[in-house]
Amino acid sequence: MKDYHSMKDAELIGAAAEGDETAFQHLVKRHRSWAFGFVLKTVRDPEAAGDILQEAFVRVFKNLAKFRMESSFNTWFHRILYNLCIDYWRRSGRRIHMEYDDSLAFDGKGVGTAGGYDATSPERNNRRKEVVGILEQALDSLSLEHRTAILLREVEGLSYEEIADIIDCPKGTVMSRLHHARKKIVSFMKRYGYVSSEI
């Protein structure tokens, strides 16, 4: 009996391409959670994220035979997800117009400092939620290109080379997009009073 858990992605893909349904199921199980997280953060709509993820795995399935074993499934799958997110944004004509949310404004209590307060306190949890809320609004204010670049780096932890491969552009463009994305995020956080030293 095959030990699917110990099989590498390329091995699972090879087996799936040969008709091993269980291998494909394991591949889906292995990559579903992070992929859902990435898509959800990108499109910010759980239903759309679910649909995109389903379509992404269908595309993987249909192209099992085309996968180059020497390449990374992670990068390949990210590229599929990225393209589907782009399609979704274009198809839905999604435009996010941000409005200032007073409830998120910094009240001067030292949000998210590196130390000095109880890490498990309700106050800290609330602050963390606020930071997440502001970050989500900041991300919504970015163009899709800047948004995906920063998510691929900060959330997915990919290298510049991998990001360049996924979004199909030079590394210099990745560097530039990340710079502008971070600048805008910092600007957004400052607007809410979350000065950088207080995070």
Added chain:
Amino acid sequence: MDATTKTTIEESISPWLDGELSSGDRAAFEAALSNDPALSAMAEEFKASTRAFAVYRSQKIEEPPFEEFWNELSAKLVTPAVPQPVSDTGSLLKLILDARKPSLWERLASGVFPALVGAAAALAVVFFATGRASRHEADSSVRKDAMQETRAMTPPLNSLLVKHPGEPKTTVNVATKPEIAPGKIIPNPDVANIVAEADSCIIESMNAEDDAITTVFKIADTDGSMITVIWVPIEDEGTSI
């Protein structure tokens, strides 16, 4: 420092934070950093945004249960041309993958192997007669013999036949192309020309292996009994059809 140079240096903050600078570039950037308070302040702000993302990453995300997700996905993996339910002897995945290949019926229809089709038809008549006799005698041992005889006469096909366990089946080779749609009742099928009293046939299941496709279907006889027919490919000098 002109604006272009300033922008270029500022754009090095991200690769510096992300560990994407070469050792030489990193040393040069850190030298600039120590001499430029504005650049240093911007770098600190970028670090802060990275710390905020650490909080963002740690957020738990609700996702549907895997079974639910997989069931929905499995349904999408079945293309319209692929029959359901799948035979218990075959893999759904295999069927779908094989469905991309030209079907047996298409290849038969192309006339590439007309002689084999004719031979199959002749076999069908012979085997049906054997199978029908077995059925009327209602003797499972006779049916078993008929099946064994069929197997003996068509040795290249046995590997497919034995993959259909269950009730004893009368095995008949017919040349007529059945519809590829399990569960579908076909009135007055071509196979009825061979089985004079049959008025319909039901595709029961399909199985695919390598380039070959086996179809199991049933012929409803007028006396209410069913004859199970297993459509099998015939090999010709190593080529499966």
